[in-house]
Amino acid sequence: MRYAHSVEAVRAAERELMARVPEGTLMRRAAGGLAAACAGMLGRVYGRRVVALAGSGDNGGDALYALALLARRGAGVTAVLLAPDRAHAGGLAAVRAAGGRVIDAGAGGGAGGGSDGGSGGDAADGSEGGAAGVSAGDAAGAAIARADLVLDGIVGIGGRGGLRPDAVRLAAAVRASGAAVVAVDLPSGVDAETGETAGEAVRADATVTFGTYKPGLLIDPAAQYAGAPRLVDIGIGPYLPAPVAEALQDADVAALLPAPTGESDKYRRGVVGVVAGSARYPGAAVLAVSGALRGGSGAVRYVGSAGDAVIARFPEALVSAGRPSQAGRVQAWVAGPGLGREEDARAVVAEVLAADVPVLVDADGLAVADREAIRARRAPTVLTPHAGEAAALLGVDRADVEARRLEHVRRLARELDAVVLLKGSTTLIAAPDGPVRINSTGTAWLSTAGSGDVLSGLIGSLLAAGLGGRDAASVGAYLHGLAGRAAPVPFGAHELADRIPLVRPEGTGGR
Template identity: 45%
Template sequence: MIRAYTGTAVRRSEAPLLAAGRGGELMQRAAYGLYAAAAASLTARRGRIYGSSVTVLAGSGNNGGDALYAAARLARRGAAATAVLTSAAAHPEALAAFRAQGGKTLALTESNAAAVSGAALAADAVLDGVLGTGGSGGLRGPARILAEALNTARLQGKAPLVVACDLPSGVDADSGRVAGTCLQADLTVTFGAVKTGLLAGPGAAAAGEIRCIDIGLGPHLGTPDAYRLQAEDLAGLLPVPTPADQKYSRGVLGVAAGSETYPGAALMAAGAALATGVGMLRYLGPATVARLINLAHPEAVCSSDAVADIHVQAWVAGPGAGKDEDQRRRARDAMASGLPAVIDADAIGVVAPGLHPAVILTPHAGELTALLRSLGEDADRAEIEADPIRYARLAAARTGATVLLKGWATLAAAPTGELYSQAEATPWLATAGSGDTLSGILGALLATDRTPDSERGPGHYARLAAAAAHLHGRAGTLAAADGPVQPSLLEPRIRAIVANLTKQSHRKFK
């Protein structure tokens, strides 16, 4: 599991080490880690370091020092290195070490920004050390001109390898906000701990691959601000039957989704839930939709009953409900049932405060905008997309529910503040029906959850929501290897991912 901390927490954890006179040691550990990661990426891209060209964007303070020391090591291995100084206050010792290895320097100004941009674009690699965790706001002046030139070249597939030092310059370390321009990276080498701002919003999109270098801050970091599940974290959260199980003990999921207008949503939610693994699926909804579900999934038990009439362990309600009042009523009843419930799409419009953490809302930014406004909060879609952590946590606190905010990095926020961020998905999953499959996966995890009640704190449901996002993202990425993703065809990919993650448990019962 990746544990992330705010930039504020990381700076606080450094304080006792700096007070003990270990600042130089921390910088050398960070610089070596940056060098090693940049060297490996440059070698993978170019074949070797000798004869390559490296441009360092060095700002004031320690971040620029880290980048200069790393570039000095690359120069020692035969790279032609140029330092573009974006501040007159470059780290003096690091600058001296860089020059001692033959590195050339020049000061970035308004008058030479265009020429320097052209030279940076011709380099094999750019090390971004302009702003660190203490930076605020986007890049300005000639640094902004340089960043925009590199970002434009990236969109055209012509940019050099860009390696960010600690975090991409212009990204807020605490939130992932970008106020203006930031420099997009292929790789972010972050020091001491992953920063929360690398896991959410524009910061997640700018970070590229993330590698964390241990510089000895662990004992001083305290409680993480956010988490990211990795594959090894999922095995204990996935449904694996035992020899003593039968269909009811394996978990029964109720699905109140779809309508005559949007029948496909119900089929995709049901199919994804079955592919994830439930003992039984019970569908409630229009007879026309039920017939379609039984054609595709004859094992599903379908009826037009009310929520109170059937026994399940969890609910999925809302996908494709449209204006069907019976389905909207079922969504309200599912939220009031006291059972775990996934509330998606059209059902989010009937959400009110007073829910519990086992109710998981799954909005995208537009749906969250409408929900927050219905709760009297001033929000718009652009602001939510710019600062999703703030608004996911706000919605969870206001409703009492867990909020799974879908996006480039999907966030799962508990009403008590616990936060998970998952970014396994491919952009090809940004298509109609994708959210319906995610709801089905999450519903299955809720229905099959065997966690003891004593361990089901509010953060437990955020963790399950994050696990569903992880599975959904990996299934989509697997499908994208064959071309554009069609959500209705994700079921075999979901099943394959679950089988791979639970293979040790499968062997146990053979």
């Protein structure tokens, strides 16, 4: 499991640990991990050019110390200071002692400290030093243009809003250079707490974060700027409180997945009822049933007007044209995909919500479901909106949901007293309390018609097998994303369900 903590929690843990260890211990640990990650990306360190963009905070200090370590391994290093008078003194001294070059990014007329040569290859020819007629901006741009790797230590985890103009100029130079970019703790310009990007931000190939993940590293839109996140243990783990977010990994999914035993029958494996499809959208019923069958359910009872289409594709399905209450025994219901929004749709969704078994509501079901009926339920309830549907339920603009996904998924879960799976390039799963689950196994190719119908059936099968709402939604999203990655592209939603068994880790449970 990957765990993410708030900025306040990280800072409190760091303060507690710093009171117990010699001064500078945490920064040395962070810098050592950062330098090792950079060395791994470079492959060969000796003779490579590395530039650090260093702000005034501890992230800038981490970048400077890591730069000094790389210099001692033979890299040519340059520190570009965005606030020279507030740069980390110890880190700056370490860079100079290692022979690195130092440039003032904002001042005109030369690079501060640029006379230091040593192992810093960029300093050897003097072209970016304090020569007359060469501005610091030109020197910084030239150093970046020649870099093999750039360290982003501009802004720390407390930063808010986008990059300032001087940093925007440097970030543009980095993009133009084609150098690999490693963000220190998180990409500058993104919000560590929410994943918002309110303006320009650095786009990294990898982010080396310290002590714990920050939510913004795992949540879009900021996750798209973080590249591959890598965690460096600096020892604060024992001092951290409960996480605000977490992300399942293969071992977690394998432990949660139910598996049949010798004593299993279809009811022990779980029978899921599917209320989906209409004369206009019969395919939604077929897709939801496919997800339920491939999700491991013992049987699927389909209720609705698309029975002929369902039975033609899945002869094992138990088809009924009556009401949900007349279909027979089920251990969970899935309601909504392709159902339409007519009065009859409202009636069948209301009937499903009144059942004393777990219920998943998706798509049209979200539009016709009564909010009070959702809140009044005692059995687990899972809602699976995309951003537009979540916005309608909350009474806000879709753009507002997309910009602050973490905030809105929590709010919707609390308001409706249900588990909410907010679809997107990173899927968020929130219960009324506890950490938000983050799933990033998906692919942009999953943004195809009917993909969500398969997901609904898949989660429904896990609910019927006995998983709680939060676990069923999290595991379903994880497998759905992996199935999308495994499918040859481009693919249609009908191809997804058959990929689910191929990506399913072996479960350790028994039903």
